[in-house]
Amino acid sequence: MIPAILHYASRQSLAADLAEMVARELSDALEAHGRATLAVPGGTTPGPFLEALSQADIDWARVRVMLTDERFVPESSDRSNTRLLRQTLLRGRAAEAVLVPFYAPGETPEDVIPDLSAAVQAVLPIDVCVLGMGEDMHTASIFPGADRLAEALAPLAPVLVPMRAPGAPEPRLTLSAPVLRAAGSLHLLIAGAGKKAALERALQDGPVEDAPVRAILSAPTPVTVHYAD
Numbered sequence: 001m002i003p004a005i006l007h008y009a010s011r012q013s014l015a016a017d018l019a020e021m022v023a024r025e026l027s028d029a030l031e032a033h034g035r036a037t038l039a040v041p042g043g044t045t046p047g048p049f050l051e052a053l054s055q056a057d058i059d060w061a062r063v064r065v066m067l068t069d070e071r072f073v074p075e076s077s078d079r080s081n082t083r084l085l086r087q088t089l090l091r092g093r094a095a096e097a098v099l100v101p102f103y104a105p106g107e108t109p110e111d112v113i114p115d116l117s118a119a120v121q122a123v124l125p126i127d128v129c130v131l132g133m134g135e136d137m138h139t140a141s142i143f144p145g146a147d148r149l150a151e152a153l154a155p156l157a158p159v160l161v162p163m164r165a166p167g168a169p170e171p172r173l174t175l176s177a178p179v180l181r182a183a184g185s186l187h188l189l190i191a192g193a194g195k196k197a198a199l200e201r202a203l204q205d206g207p208v209e210d211a212p213v214r215a216i217l218s219a220p221t222p223v224t225v226h227y228a229d
């Protein structure tokens, strides 16, 4: 399915408009189900969007917030996506939201995944999912060339998959493709010419293994891409 691509005049307007859209979708989910589950990306791009969303006037205490993926580092690391979430989204009104953890201390992600997966499973399906994408066309931490790429893409994939990839400096934990594809609404947040070119490549025909974001672009739920230079 060809996604709707929204071009914004600036990264600020993208952040504000996407936050408004996501807040509206969360309100609808709260009204329909009494609770809502939101998944958001980490990395360098989503900070302004997460800050804008933290100001939304919704009943945050009934919203469960999770990451799409995490680096296997403690929150004291500036590589921690959880740290980013606390600094940007889980503040002000949104401090009331329930954080679903994607990190626990352990030797490897495999040590902690059983406990973390149970907590994730309890709040599925995701109502609203915002994803990022790298210039290598990875999304969440589903990287081309990763050791468990096939497992993360499989229709019966577990909820959370540990991942090691040449392009990732530390081990990761990622939501699997079927969990992401089952979200009630899907948004892809990208900025900069390099990512625009990567999106154009991903929209061409080719194996999902070469461009894992294709697993999202082909989801049964229509995807909206949000882009600013």
Ligand SMILES: O=C1O[C@H](COP(=O)(O)O)[C@@H](O)[C@H](O)[C@H]1O
Pocket (backbone or CB within 6 Å): 040, 041, 042, 043, 044, 045, 046, 068, 069, 070, 071, 081, 131, 132, 133, 134, 135, 139, 140, 141
């Ligand atoms: O490592 C990650 O990469 C992607 C893209 O991040 P960005 O820094 O290029 O914005 C991100 O979506 C993912 O959540 C993150 O862990």
